[in-house]
Amino acid sequence: MIIRILGEGQYRVDESAVADLNTIDAKIEQAVEGGDQEALTAQLTALHNEIIAAGKPVADDELEDSDLILPSADATLDEVRELLEESQEGLLPG
Template sequence: MIIRIMGEGQYRAPEALCNELNKIDNKIVALVAEGNAREFRTEFMKLISEIKGKGEALGVEEFLESDIIVPPEDLSFEEAKAIFTGDGIIED
C-alpha cells in the first residue's frame, strides 16, 4: 500500500503496518468525536511517526498513486473534525 503524507512524500507500507495504522486511525476518529484535542494530537503524531519509521520512503523520482493520503503534521483539530469521521482515512 502506498501512503502519502501531504507535504512530505510517499511511503510503501506492508500489510501488517496498515493494520496497525488502521487501529490508530480508528482511535483518532473516536477522539475527534469526543472532542479530545489533546489526545488527538498525540495519536495523530503517532500515526505519522509509524508511517515514517516503519514504512519504506519512496524516492522523489518514484511517484505512484497513493492509496491513503495523510494530512500534514500541522493539521488543526478543527480541520481534523472534517477528515477523521466514519472510517477515518483508512477504511476497515
C-alpha cells in the first residue's frame, strides 16, 4: 500500500502494518469527536511517525498513485472531520 502524507511524501507500507496504524486512527477519531485539537495533532504526528518507521519512502522520480492520502500533522479538527465524514472506516481502511 502506498500512503501519501501531505507535506511529507509517499511511503510504501506493508499491509501487515495497517492493523497497528488503525489503533492510532481510532484515537484520531476520538480526538475529533471530542473536539480536542491538541490530541488530534499528537495522534496525527504519531500516525505519521509509525508510517515513516514501518514504510519505505517512494523515490521522488517514481510515479506511483497513492492508495491513501493523509492530512498533515497540523490539520485542523474541521479538516479531519470532513475527511472522516467522507469515509466509513476512519482515515485508514480496516
